[in-house]
Amino acid sequence: MVTSPVVNTYPLASYTFGVKEPKMEKDTSVADRLARMKVNYMKEGMRTSVEGILMVQEHNHPHILLLQIGNTFCKLPGGRLKPGENEIEGLKRKLSSKLAATSPGIQPEWQIGECVATWWRPNFETVMYPYCPPHIAKPKECKKIFLVHLSEREYFAVPKNLKLLAVPLFELYDNVQRYGPVISTIPQQLSRFQFSMMQA
């Protein structure tokens, strides 16, 4: 038989959560965001961004950690790379900025694993596709999503203005209304892995 790659998944209760200074969103509206994207594109070319899937388990079912802004919008931790920045180093930097304590001594040693999906933004619009659409020679953004392997214990510091949620795969699946096209199909992207449910 073909063996699926195994991902060790620890109970949510084995992690500790604190708070830190708020991380404000750079834009206050979608229009602002797309305008800033356009300005950056002129200066630096295609935007490349990276996001991480951090997994925990509860009642033996895999959950992923999402950052909630306000009352509804959820996103994966991550962000835009600096021009020329390495994807793995950039993702580590973004994860620390979003989720690590300010004091360097207790920062997680992020272990970035498999790339599970790539999404493309063909135009300065909100819509993205899991392929570069035909006849798009100059996509405006390429976003890569990586699995992040967590250790058995970690301390996360969550910005005051955000909430960190552990959402089960069965809640994400087929729920594009609540989580959008990228996050709602994470269960399919992860289905090739075997999750080993570790006990605390």
Place this chain on the structure above:
Amino acid sequence: MVTSPVVNTYPLASYTFGVKEPKMEKDTSVADRLARMKVNYMKEGMRTSVEGILMVQEHNHPHILLLQIGNTFCKLPGGRLKPGENEIEGLKRKLSSKLAATSPGIQPEWQIGECVATWWRPNFETVMYPYCPPHIAKPKECKKIFLVHLSEREYFAVPKNLKLLAVPLFELYDNVQRYGPVISTIPQQLSRFQFSMMQA
């Protein structure tokens, strides 16, 4: 940078298609199918099935090969493993039964690649999930989907009662109405690969 695995994709025009004897479906209704599943489960335990994603390119965009039954229903080539059968050998057997010439000399040498998704059927019902749902100790089926790497030239023999279609990823994406939950999210499952568009 992390390099995505590269999949060489050849033009549809470099493949040749013929016909062979019809391969009739074993069941004429969904109810029959689920009843047969139940009988087999009693005898052999959980059903394991395997399906293959065969890729070609047209106008530099990846397409996948689907078998169409009647006027609307599409499926990936594949089928049920025999009890104890190896997944890779079983998928090769199923691909040959569905798509290879009857004379052994011109059969493709199937190269089975990466597992891209696993789907679970918790009950004797049509619905499947890309994870084993919580509290389901005895799922009724586990289906694995593999990427199949095609050579530059192949001869496919298609059963008379089926049509072989090359469907672009942009047609599958977000089209659950037409292709169902498994096939319509293949673009997401493949998005981590880089498709190298080969010329004829």
